[in-house]
Amino acid sequence: MLTAWLLMSGSTSAKAAEASAQYKLGERLPQKKASAPAPEKSAAPPAAAASDSFKEITWEALIPKNWDPSKDFKNLDMNFLNDGDPRAMAALQAMREAWDKAPVEPSLNGTHIKIPGFIVPLDGERGKLRQFLLVPYFGGCIHTPPPPANQIIDVTLEKPAKIQMMDAVWVTGVLETTRSDTSMGSAGYRLTGMSVTPYVRKNEQQK
DSSP states (O other), rough: OOOOHHHHOOOHHHHSSSSSSSSOTTTTTOOOOOOOOOOOOOOOOGGGGOOGEEOOOOOOGGSSOOOOOTGTTTTOOOOGSOTOOOHHHHHHHHHHHHHHHHHOOOGGGTTEEEEEEEEEOOOOBBBBBBEEESSSSSTBBBHHHHHHGGGGGEEEEEEOOOOOOOOOEEEEEEEEEEEEEEEEEEEEEEEEEEEEOOOOHHHHTTT
C-alpha cells in the first residue's frame, strides 16, 4: 500500500538497491545524540574557522519542534485506497508539495556543524564532486522519493572531492537556512563544506 510511501521510510522497494550495497534502503547512520549548537556566527570567512568549532548535530535537530509532516493527512486512511486511485495520487502530490516546503530551524543559520549522511551527486568532473545533496538515509532521492526539504542539505565543497553516489560521509561546514531546488530534490539548507571524510562504522574500525 501507499502508507510506506507517505512515510518515506525507503524500506518498501528492496529490489531497487544493489545487492552488494553496504547499507539497506532507508538505513540511517548511527551517531551520538547531539543537541543543536547555539548560533555562532563569525566575521571571518569559513576557511578561518578552527576545526574544533564544528559541532556534531543530528538530523532531528534540523526539524523545527512544532512541525508535524503528517498533520494534514491524519484523517486519510491510505490502506483503503489502491495505488491507481485518483484520491491516493492527489494525496501523494499534496504530501510531496508540503514536504518540498518543509520549514527549517532558523536558529541553525550561520552555525558551524558536522553531520553524517549519504551523497546524492549534483555535478561531477574527472571522478570528483564539488556539489551534492546530503540526505539522512540510504537511497533517498535515488531509490526512493526525496525526504522533506528540512532533511536535505545542498552542499558545495571548497575543493572537489573523490566521492561517489550514496557514499556514507561526514561533512563539516557552515550551515545556512537557504532553500534550493535541484533536479534531485528540494533542499531546505545549504552548507559551505570545508571537509568531507568517509563515515566508518564500528565494525569496520575493528578490522
